[in-house]
Amino acid sequence: MREPVELRRRRILSVVESRGAVRIAVLAAELDVSVVTVRRDVEELARSGRLRRGHGVARPVGDPVAAAAAPARRDEEPYPDAGAVALVVPERHSYLYETLHGARSALEEAGIRIALHIAPPSPGAERPLVERALAEGARGLLIAPRWPGALAEERDHDWLAEVGVPTVLMERRPRPGSRLHALDSVCSDHWYGTHLAVEHLVALGHRRIVLAARDDSPTARSVRAAFAEIVRARPEVTDWTVVLSSPEAAADGRGDAPDLAALLRERGATAAVLHGDVDALMLVQRLAESGIEVPRDCSVVAYDDGVAALGSPPLTAVAPPKAEIGRAAAELLLLRLSRAAGATGPVRRTELLPALEVRGSTRAVEPATE
Known part of the structure; x- marks a missing residue:
């Protein structure tokens, strides 16, 4: 049952009066309601003169320190300057x-x-x-x-x-x-994310790995550089290559992505790291249309985990935070x-x-x- 608004506001007043200045986020957590709800309550309580409101902070109206500093109130606030x-x-x-x-x-x-x-x-x-x-x-x-x-x-x-x-x-x-x-x-740390992908595939026995990646963002370039560095240092990896994941994935938008199924067959690759996860889902679909089943014929790790879990099969994925x-x-x-x-x-x-x-x-x- 939803708590009555006035009861919630009395609880806010009680906390503020007993402790002094309290952050809005702390009040929300203790009252188990959203920050937006508490902010709305604090604004209404401030309008009615029952407490004082600062940037993300609620204060009691009888706070002697706050009252004494009223002429320099901006200096009290944790983020004193105006503006967004x-x-x-x-x-x-x-x-x-x-x-x-x-x-x-x-x-x-x-x-x-x-x-x-x-x-x-x-x-x-x-x-x-x-x-x-x-x-x-x-x-x-x-x-x-x-x-x-x-x-x-x-x-x-x-x-x-x-x-x-x-x-x-x-x-x-x-x-x-x-x-x-x-x-x-x-x-x-995209080097570490790429390391996780390669380490996982190598541990499963894969020795021929393809990276199909974008090349149109700092993240994409970090993943490509990290992959090349990591596989070069792994003696278990006997063959690897880096290609574009889609025609529009180049920095100038005029890339030429190869046929991934044909490339996997040509190189005898048993695994692929695909960046990003939307491109990965589309590439897995194209592999299926070409007779390559994931993971039976090729294991796939997606780099990014926005929609990777929705694939068929759900894709193993590196999940940046x-x-x-x-x-x-x-x-x-x-x-x-x-x-x-x-x-x-x-x-x-x-x-x-x-x-x-x-x-x-x-x-x-x-x-x-x-």
């Missing part, structure tokens, strides 16, 4: 949308207003969006540039390094030595925006490790196939 945090992500990019939702939850829990900007696929599309956000008073920036190729990334170095507000890159790792090298960033990337990036930005000691601390380059979800698309090699 701008989030900039590419258009039609489901991978980064999950990252966006993780960032959004952390910012909303902190009571921070969000201004979302979706960048179209044209070159340099992020810059005017960021400039507009800054003109509208954005006090911080979370950004995941599209960067289909190295040249596109280099074009963004100068202006992005001079944004002038705290900035955190999401799921992007700047080129070493570039102007963005000293910019805060949070991303997945996308939502956690967004949350960690937002928390780092909140630190920069706060008056805490870490706000002026060293640049942080954070990596979170992917996991491997083992499903029905991989199996051990039959002795007769080796």
Whole structure:
């Protein structure tokens, strides 16, 4: 049975009056309701003069410390400057949308207003969006540039390094030595994710492995480079190759993807790593149409786990922690925006490790196939 609104608000008042300042997220957890619901209650209680509201914080009206500091109230708040945090992500990019939702939850829990900007696929599309956000008073920036190729990334170095507000890159790792090298960033460890895929296949006895991958994003290029490095260092892998996963997967959009079924037969490959998972599902369908059954004839690991579990068979997949990337990036930005000691601390380059979800698309090699 749903708790009456007035009873819930009395509980909020009781907690705030007994403890002093309490974060909205803490109240939501203790009352077992959503952050949005608690924020609405706190706003109504503040309007009626029963408590005081700050950025993500509820305070009792009789708080002597708060009352004494009323003329300098902005200095009390954990994030004292006005304005929103701008989030900039590419258009039609489901991978980064999950990252966006993780960032959004952390910012909303902190009571921070969000201004979302979706960048179209044209070159340099992020810059005017960021400039507009800054003109509208954005006090911080979370950004995941599209960067289909190295040249596109280099074009963004100068202006992005001079944004002038705290900035955190999401799921992007700047080129070493570039102007963005000293910019805060949070991303997945794609080397480790690729290692998980290869290690799993090698442990099942696979010795001939193909990577069919995109080449139109920093994630794609990281996966391709990591795969080549890892299989070269594994003496068990006797044959490997890297190809495009689809014709439009090249950085310039004009790729030429080979017939994967023919390639597997030609090289005698028994396993494939397919990036990303939507391309993986389509490639598995094409393999079936060509008489190659997964996993009987070829084991498959998808890189990304948005829809891999929905395949037939469900695909074993590397699962980057996308939502956690967004949350960690937002928390780092909140630190920069706060008056805490870490706000002026060293640049942080954070990596979170992917996991491997083992499903029905991989199996051990039959002795007769080796």
